[in-house]
Amino acid sequence: MKILFVASEAHPFIKTGGLGDVIGALPLSLKNLSNDVRVIIPNYKDIKEEIKSNLKYIDNFRVNVGWRNQYCGIFEYDYEGVKFYLIDNEYYFKRGGLYGYYDDGEKFAFFSRAVLEFLKHIQWTPDILHCNDWQTAMVPVLHKLEYIKEEKFRNIKTVLSIHNLFFKGMFSPQVLPELFGYDYEPFYNRSLEHNGAISFLKGGINYCDKVLTVSKTYAEEIKTPEYGEGLDGLLKHREYLLEGIVNGIDYKEYDPETDKYINFNYSFETIVNKELNKELLQKELNLTVNKDIPMIGLVSRLTHQKGCDLIIKVLDELLKEEVQVVILGTGDYIYEESFKSFKNKFKDKISVNIQFSNDLAHKIYAASDMFLMPSLFEPCGLGQLIALRYGSIPIVRETGGLKDTITPYNEYDESGNGFSFRNYSSEELLMISRYAINIFKDKNRWNKIIKSAMSSDNSWEKSAKEYMRVYNEI
Structure with missing residues (x-):
């Protein structure tokens, strides 16, 4: 044709x-x-x-x-x-x-x-x-x-x-x-x-x-x-x-086995290398170096459409958990400054990078355990597809392409490749994030979610x- x-x-x-x-x-x-x-x-x-x-x-x-x-x-x-x-x-x-x-x-x-x-x-x-x-x-x-x-x-x-x-x-x-x-x-x-x-x-x-x-x-x-x-x-x-x-997504550009931007290449069979990437990034961003602390990544335009207002509402409560949050992106001034303000209170638990960096973006996908994408609307979404490829488990709102590509984790049959919530609500975002952090503690369960994520077919x-x-x- x-x-x-x-x-x-x-x-x-x-x-x-x-x-x-x-x-x-x-x-x-x-x-x-x-x-x-x-x-x-x-x-x-x-x-x-x-x-x-x-x-x-x-x-x-x-x-x-x-x-x-x-x-x-x-x-x-x-x-x-x-x-x-x-x-x-x-x-x-x-x-x-x-x-x-x-x-x-x-x-x-x-x-x-x-x-x-x-x-x-x-x-x-x-x-x-x-x-x-x-x-x-x-x-x-x-x-x-x-x-x-x-x-x-x-x-x-x-x-x-x-x-x-x-x-x-x-x-x-x-x-x-x-x-x-x-x-x-x-x-x-x-x-x-x-x-x-x-x-x-x-x-x-x-x-x-x-x-x-x-x-x-x-x-x-x-x-x-x-x-x-x-x-x-x-x-x-x-x-x-x-x-x-x-x-x-471009499976050649986003491939943890060959990615030139990350320190340790990996597949599901060598998933331990993902933890090595995480420890290196923790050190680079002055976070507590500990592979057992769940790291949540956010690589996004910092706008209302991307759910930044919800994230800001829950960050104070979320960072009281044993968790780290790494943010990369630029956008609306109010969101950039709001995210920066959390750095003073939670010094070694949050890293806020107001910039565009392809290099750091790849490192975040490779190091993070979870990936945050609570969009108000999302025609398709790219971030969650890359996150799946790298075994960074998406936490998303059920809208547009996020709903089509993320199957919510079911603890009874242990199916699913991510976590999702329905309404545009900070309470629901906080609840599902805490649930994901809790599941993360069970390594057997978490590895099954990673396997499901990394075997998802989102190729062109x-x-x-x-x-x-x-x-x-x-």
Whole structure:
């Protein structure tokens, strides 16, 4: 099958979060299933220099953005056997960062049309155009309203993946004539109208052939007012096209047996090396060096969405237990300062690292006994999947991908790969954390949970097979 991924970022070129990780890993796994998979992204100024210097020029043409006639260059780069195309335009992309500019609507209107125009310039037609989030959600709209009339585009099917529904691509209704050359019909018939504005994401949901999101539970949650961001009615109406597929993680990057960032590599058979990593990290972070004290890790953006308010409410009580807490991340000032304040009271029991450090993150996954992730909402979640791989037992709230990937421990049949609680409640978080600490004391029980965690399959290969099923269906 021929598949073209359309996205605003991709690892290892440039990324701001989980979307970049998905677009870096999923196409490679689909290629390994004997598909012709390609990716198209903008040629940003901040793309890694070693990639920039090896780009191969392919073609250039003009793209209409409303009344504007803009230059569009195409470069090509081979990444592990997957062809990446980069759309070049200095006016839109020769600036720092990716998002947050006053003309983001115009920039991604250009990008969306450039993707479809580009297909006219190569002797290759995809079966599937797989778009991602609001930045590319107008591709299905343009395809259905215009391009499908041409022979080359007639049999292409469009898929839209929602990685985070919070960002809807909201702009003035004037963008329809100004950027797309349309009249106001898509606004008045409400296919793009949302709260008096134009929503690129709503347009994509209405015009694509399949809507995907990054976990089965999140696909259900976004059909409710609590999680639907005002689009729950539409998603409920289109639920026959809506499905969730859990993300995977890169098993080469996150592998305790080969991880170059950790001091002692290990598998379940050599789990004693995990304790050696723990003792080294305790020493490095000035915590009490004792392998029998349970260590709880937190590697996260420090925001309300990630449950930081719940953690702050329970930390005082939790740190009265025989336990250590290691925090790594940056985020909202109020949470950064609140976490720092615990250091004075619990000197050798908590380590607060307000920074981004890939090196320290890997060490925390490898050293910690438990991993805290009590999110308010979590479309998929990456932290709990990495934690499972490293035998760091997740403590999560049952939402989105956390609910799909963490099976609560059952002390009667000793099944499960983590601990979970249902309501967004500090009392429930404290209770389940104490329960996990208590189970930790029984090494036989704890090792069974570690074995279950480390044998969980969260590879991209597993997810890729699900994507192939969806592509074949449409």
